[in-house]
Amino acid sequence: MDATARAAIVTDVAGPVDVRDYPLPRPGTGEFVLKVELCGMCGTDAHIYRGRLASVRFPALLGHEIVGTLAALGEGVTTDHAGRPVSVGDRVGVFPSLSCGRCYDCQVRRRPGNCPDRRPSYGFASPADRPPHLTGGFATHLYASNAGTVFYRTGLPPEVAVLQEPLSVALHGVERSAIRIGSTVVVQGAGAIGLMAVAAARTAGAARIVAVGAPGARLELAARLGADAVVGLGDGPEKRRQEIFDALGRDGADAVIGTAGSPEAFREALGLVADGGVLAELGNFTDRGAIPFNPYSDLLKRDITIAGVYGAGPDMQRRYHEALTILERGGRPYEQVVSHRLPLGRVREALEALGGGYALDGRDVVKLAIDPTA
Ligand SMILES: [Zn+2]
Ligand SMILES: [Zn+2]
Known part of the structure; x- marks a missing residue:
């Protein structure tokens, strides 16, 4: 040595x-x-x-x-x-x-x-x-x-x-988002965690995955890792929302995985969830401030679930092992x-x-x- x-x-x-x-x-x-x-x-x-x-x-x-x-x-x-x-x-x-x-x-x-x-x-x-x-x-x-x-x-x-670490965080998010066979999914943010979330959602059986983010190189990689469609940041939240819904083929996703990491992005992610769906928020990992939230119109009336996903979660050791097993199975260009x-x-x-x-x-x-x- x-x-x-x-x-x-x-x-x-x-x-x-x-x-x-x-x-x-x-x-x-x-x-x-x-x-x-x-x-x-x-x-x-x-x-x-x-x-x-x-x-x-x-x-x-x-x-x-x-x-x-x-x-x-x-x-x-x-x-x-x-x-x-x-x-x-x-x-x-x-x-x-x-x-x-x-x-x-x-x-x-x-x-x-x-x-x-x-x-x-x-x-x-x-x-x-x-x-x-x-x-x-x-x-x-x-x-x-x-x-x-x-x-x-x-x-x-x-x-x-x-x-292994970013994928274990993404696996925690996918588990909390209740993605199952046939789910429609929006992954918001195309950093390492967002990219791993795309791969994890695909592995979990999602039917259609739309990745949203920037820059172009990351979105191209999101497509190679399993996204069916990608949407750039474009001209603001309103236009973007319509583009995402067009790419999804319906007005709202069963599961939204938020990895963008700002309070405004969380607000936007709420608007992407279909009634009855789940928003799993991974991105606001540190305190970046508050947003207005209406318990009636943002939550109850729409019957949605909001899951806070803090890192790889309580079962971190298990998820680390799962992440490694999934990476070892291969089949996606993880090396990129x-x-x-x-x-x-x-x-x-x-x-x-x-x-x-x-x-x-x-x-x-x-x-x-x-x-x-x-
Ligand atoms: Zn880290
Ligand atoms: Zn202890």
Whole structure:
């Protein structure tokens, strides 16, 4: 195993990113060291970078969508969490958080995400200048110091395996949206989560899927991943609504999956649901304000259901595993979703691109990933 690791450290809120060296520890019982091959970057990383997640203190090592090969195994680490044997050199996808598995929230309510004894998640632990240092994916190595960290072995290429997290969020959304065989679906927003929602809705048996978003490159990919029709943002919500209904072939969808992430988009999504249908909202993951809402005319009179979908949900470990299984089945051009693979030295640029124009190196960003081997 290598003696040192390099990590891209965000020094302060919206501050410079330094690439620093740390000694690589030997893993203790239940721990392991991973040689990171690829780590996805998402809106959450950009929010942390902007200081919008108070629990993360700086300097910070971000990156929670982690894929790599096992570099050293501590005592007792012999299988992945699907029970398959593992050895050094195997590629795995890592689940970033670890709950206790014993408390009321873990065992009775089955909401490990609410566990009061949850260990600091990889990519969220802080500050990075204190041991165990290598707790995020934007580094050559991850020190999985939470003994019992959940991980799954996979033979997928890293650029596909890295979609495990966004697909698990989309699967949660599809489950909450009650999509079934023959459903009509609108997926609002064509970022990584929206694209994964298109693929997940198709897998769930939707009859007709309309993807709405921008820019054109993402919509083209949405079509390749399973959308029957795509609608650009065009000239405002009213015209767009009619275009969506035309593409859907009816005035309203059985299920709308909202991934666009603004209160206005949520308002618009409500208007796309057919009477009796479901709006599953994934997009407003952080507080971006309120909207007017009429309980009678927006909800009861139309007999609709609104489901809040927070990340991969209470059954995160299960969904991570399902996501990997679906990706392994293949049949869709998942390898086209990561649009940019960037070295550790470009982490700040990548974080800035996510917060701003969504373009980098003259190309539209679909999904960014950090490749510490580059
Ligand atoms: Zn993420
Ligand atoms: Zn617990």
